[in-house]
Amino acid sequence: MLLNPITYHAPKTIPEAAQLQAALEDARILAGGTFLLNNLKQLKKKGLKTPKNIVSLKNIPELRGISANENQLTIKSMTVINDIFNSPLLKDNFSVLKTVCRNISTNPIRNMATLGGNLTSRYTWTELGAVLIALEANMHFIGAAGQETVVSVEDFFKNNARSPGILTHVAIKRTKNQTFAYQRVRKMSYVDVPLLAICLRTTFQGDRFSDTRVAVNNCVNFARRDSTLEEFLNKSLSKNGVAEESLHHLDMALYDTRADEYKKAVFRVHLREAVKELITRKGKQHGNLHHQ
Amino acid sequence: MATFTINKRKYEVDLKGHETLLELLRDKLGLTGTKTSCQESECGACTVNIDKKAILSCITLAADMDGKEITTIEGLADEEDLHPVQQAFLDHGAAQCGFCIPGMIMSCKALLDANKEPTQEELEYALDGNICRCTGYLKIFEAVRGAGQVMKERDHVVKFADDLVKKQNVGGHSHLAGKQA
Numbered sequence: 001m002l003l004n005p006i007t008y009h010a011p012k013t014i015p016e017a018a019q020l021q022a023a024l025e026d027a028r029i030l031a032g033g034t035f036l037l038n039n040l041k042q043l044k045k046k047g048l049k050t051p052k053n054i055v056s057l058k059n060i061p062e063l064r065g066i067s068a069n070e071n072q073l074t075i076k077s078m079t080v081i082n083d084i085f086n087s088p089l090l091k092d093n094f095s096v097l098k099t100v101c102r103n104i105s106t107n108p109i110r111n112m113a114t115l116g117g118n119l120t121s122r123y124t125w126t127e128l129g130a131v132l133i134a135l136e137a138n139m140h141f142i143g144a145a146g147q148e149t150v151v152s153v154e155d156f157f158k159n160n161a162r163s164p165g166i167l168t169h170v171a172i173k174r175t176k177n178q179t180f181a182y183q184r185v186r187k188m189s190y191v192d193v194p195l196l197a198i199c200l201r202t203t204f205q206g207d208r209f210s211d212t213r214v215a216v217n218n219c220v221n222f223a224r225r226d227s228t229l230e231e232f233l234n235k236s237l238s239k240n241g242v243a244e245e246s247l248h249h250l251d252m253a254l255y256d257t258r259a260d261e262y263k264k265a266v267f268r269v270h271l272r273e274a275v276k277e278l279i280t281r282k283g284k285q286h287g288n289l290h291h292q
Numbered sequence: 293m294a295t296f297t298i299n300k301r302k303y304e305v306d307l308k309g310h311e312t313l314l315e316l317l318r319d320k321l322g323l324t325g326t327k328t329s330c331q332e333s334e335c336g337a338c339t340v341n342i343d344k345k346a347i348l349s350c351i352t353l354a355a356d357m358d359g360k361e362i363t364t365i366e367g368l369a370d371e372e373d374l375h376p377v378q379q380a381f382l383d384h385g386a387a388q389c390g391f392c393i394p395g396m397i398m399s400c401k402a403l404l405d406a407n408k409e410p411t412q413e414e415l416e417y418a419l420d421g422n423i424c425r426c427t428g429y430l431k432i433f434e435a436v437r438g439a440g441q442v443m444k445e446r447d448h449v450v451k452f453a454d455d456l457v458k459k460q461n462v463g464g465h466s467h468l469a470g471k472q473a
């Protein structure tokens with residue numbers, strides 16, 4: 001057997017799942033399984049301790065789906081990446097999600113991996129953290145006593161991605177005048193090993209950047225903002241040379257990862273391209289670009 | 293006890309809870325067409341179809357599939373003929389060692405069920421989870437395009453036949469249904 005013996009639980013409602021999570025000793029939540037099952041196999045191979053219980057969310061239909069109104073997009077936590085990518089609701093500021101989802105791993109993984117697993121798995125290389133920070137998204141949790149906790153994605157990752165219950169959905173406010181750029185660096189193309197993902201957002205006021213967010217996934221730490229670059233861009237005009245100049249205004253700790261010096265130089269190229277992309281996209285929506 | 297429909301046949305299986313779908317298929321049910329390879333969700337050799345989507349059985353818990361309909365490579369052909377994707381792989385010489393092929397075919401089928409005329413980019417995107425060490429992929433792409441054409445033509449024929457039956461049932465065309473009473 002590839003996995004160690006484990007007790008499988010399949011709650012049918014969100015409260016039942018939250019109560020099981022709180023009550024069971026040594027339990028892990030199973031969403032799409034793309035992280036958890038590989039992790040369990042690795043732990044077994046190395047002779048390390050594996051959890052005693054698995055709580056699967058697969059049988060809770062209330063945790064699936066995407067909806068939108070004039071103010072907000074709501075994505076339920078068990079929605080798979082390809083369903084997010086294929087959703088016709090990703091318009092306005094939500095359209096950047098299409099580009100991000102397009103670049104996650106491979107097709108069968110995208111058919112299985114969920115929004116909730118991507119955010120709450122506590123792996124630092126997961127994709128959706130940066131873009132949801134740029135979108136100022138909020139995460140909604142239900143605890144064992146039925147209490148709802150709402151936390152911004154930014155604060156969630158500042159708190160080391162600790163979940164205060166079962167993630168039910170992510171909510172994103174709709175805005176119309178924001179411009180986004182997304183750049184992604186990966187180690188190799190045939191098996192997806194991400195190294196860096198950057199999502200930039202700004203609201204152009206004429207030629208001026210404003211209300212800029214720069215969210216960075218460096219795959220070593222949890223996603224967070226580069227406030228140094230944000231501050232620089234918010235004081236800058238979108239003119240020639242600003243992209244190159246921005247490389248001198250970075251929170252360098254974010255980019256000082258375990259990558260070799262060549263890869264760190266590649267990061268700088270992508271950072272520059274991200275700023276250029278932001279300027280080029282002024283007034284346009286994101287599509288479904290595939291980054292190499 | 294869990295119930296699965298696999299290749300249109302119902303199975304009731306007593307699961308331990310920690311078997312993967314791949315282990316269930318190969319070790320318990322003898323459906324060895326789905327291959328064990330990397331076991332780390334990177335190669336695609338274990339691909340099956342669930343709800344017409346390509347899914348990796350090596351990272352799927354069998355218990356999670358209780359009540360689901362699963363199609364494996366063994367379920368594609370009908371009693372007399374290979375599925376168009378399988379036939380196309382033969383006709384175009386798209387297999388060499390053959391080990392990746394069941395998973396590759398299942399991903400191709402999932403693609404063509406949704407889109408019978410994929411662009412090259414859509415093709416590569418849909419198959420990006422299936423690694424082939426032998427072929428260089430070109431013959432595989434040709435096979436997928438060929439299978440798509442066959443499936444599209446079959447859809448036309450089926451639709452034509454359905455329309456014909458509908459017309460006959462409502463008696464709308466006397467030269468087909470005979471004179472009305």
